[in-house]
Amino acid sequence: xxxxxxxFGAGVGTYLMRSAGVWVQTERLQLNWLIHLPFAVILxxxxxxxxxxxxxxxxxxxxxxxxxxxxxxxxxxxSLPLMLCVAIGCIVxxxxxxxx
Amino acid sequence: MQDGWRGAGRALGIIAxxxxxxxxxxxxxxxxxxxxxxxxxxxxxxxxxxxxFAAVEGVRQNLxxxxxxxxxxxxxxxxxxxxxxAAQRYARFGHWQHLLLCHGLLDETFALESAxxxxxxxxxxxxxxxxxxxxxxxxxxGCQFGTLLPERWLQFALxxxxxxxxxxxxxxxxxxxTVGVIxxxxxxxxxxxxxxxxxxxxxxxxxxxxxxxxxPGFYAGSR
Numbered sequence: 001x002x003x004x005x006x007x008f009g010a011g012v013g014t015y016l017m018r019s020a021g022v023w024v025q026t027e028r029l030q031l032n033w034l035i036h037l038p039f040a041v042i043l044x045x046x047x048x049x050x051x052x053x054x055x056x057x058x059x060x061x062x063x064x065x066x067x068x069x070x071x072x073x074x075x076x077x078x079s080l081p082l083m084l085c086v087a088i089g090c091i092v093x094x095x096x097x098x099x100x
Numbered sequence: 101m102q103d104g105w106r107g108a109g110r111a112l113g114i115i116a117x118x119x120x121x122x123x124x125x126x127x128x129x130x131x132x133x134x135x136x137x138x139x140x141x142x143x144x145x146x147x148x149x150x151x152x153f154a155a156v157e158g159v160r161q162n163l164x165x166x167x168x169x170x171x172x173x174x175x176x177x178x179x180x181x182x183x184x185x186a187a188q189r190y191a192r193f194g195h196w197q198h199l200l201l202c203h204g205l206l207d208e209t210f211a212l213e214s215a216x217x218x219x220x221x222x223x224x225x226x227x228x229x230x231x232x233x234x235x236x237x238x239x240x241x242g243c244q245f246g247t248l249l250p251e252r253w254l255q256f257a258l259x260x261x262x263x264x265x266x267x268x269x270x271x272x273x274x275x276x277x278t279v280g281v282i283x284x285x286x287x288x289x290x291x292x293x294x295x296x297x298x299x300x301x302x303x304x305x306x307x308x309x310x311x312x313x314x315x316p317g318f319y320a321g322s323r
Contacts, residue, residue, distance in 0.1 A: 065256070072259075097255075
């Protein structure tokens with residue numbers, strides 16, 4: 001029974017945080033930095049997700065992460081579609097890790 | 101309806117990254133001894149990857165339920181500033197539509213939406229629903245066949261997605277000040293990495309503040 005209270009409480013709390021923008025009037029808070037938050041989220045998620053692979057302690061994983069990162073950067077500079085860039089990143093990473 | 105499918109199609113990159121993570125979650129939850137029903141209940145109702153893993157770990161350690169709830173909420177605290185920012189994008193929708201979209205507000209959907217011009221409600225709903233269904237299906241697959249994961253082939257899907265979005269944002273806004281913001285971002289993420297989800301939240305706020313000081317018109321998402 002307790003597990004259901006946990007799921008219920010965690011779900012309600014998470015939803016209330018996700019809907020904070022509905023309940024709180026941000027105009028009154030004068031949060032100018034909020035318009036830069038999308039970029040901040042993207043940058044932080046890029047660095048943290050790649051850093052996890054680089055810090056994994058496994059040399060092949062580190063090499064694979066660096067190679068896949070460079071490949072995705074080049075692919076996006078070539079203006080390839082999103083799905084293709086994701087697929088290329090996965091193939092390069094999975095291929096190199098598989099060699100180890 | 102067509103917009104809904106277009107939104108769902110746009111979410112394919114996220115879904116590719118979601119599936120192995122959701123399957124891992126399902127597998128770990130099953131190994132911890134959670135029933136399929138409670139595991140699925142978490143994915144349907146909480147729908148927040150990292151915090152669900154933490155909740156399962158809390159269950160494994162026999163922590164009291166309110167302590168697990170507190171852990172989940174601390175990990176998900178980053179949704180508050182995201183919600184403030186997304187509210188500006190959803191403001192033109194009705195109250196109930198806005199509330200409906202909130203359940204699908206994740207790091208991934210937030211980032212993808214921010215990188216695009218404003219879209220219709222159906223488009224956002226299609227994207228959020230596709231991600232939610234993928235997360236639930238992935239969890240179920242994990243509960244059933246968790247040990248057979250082809251994990252390494254999909255591990256880099258989400259980093260690739262975020263990297264693509266970052267490059268798209270930078271291509272049109274590259275400047276010396278941008279380099280400064282990126283350097284601050286890399287440094288703060290690496291410095292706060294050991295703090296886990298709290299570190300991520302702190303990094304996001306610091307980078308957003310740094311961007312607003314360094315370059316007021318630097319990146320304003322869909323605006």
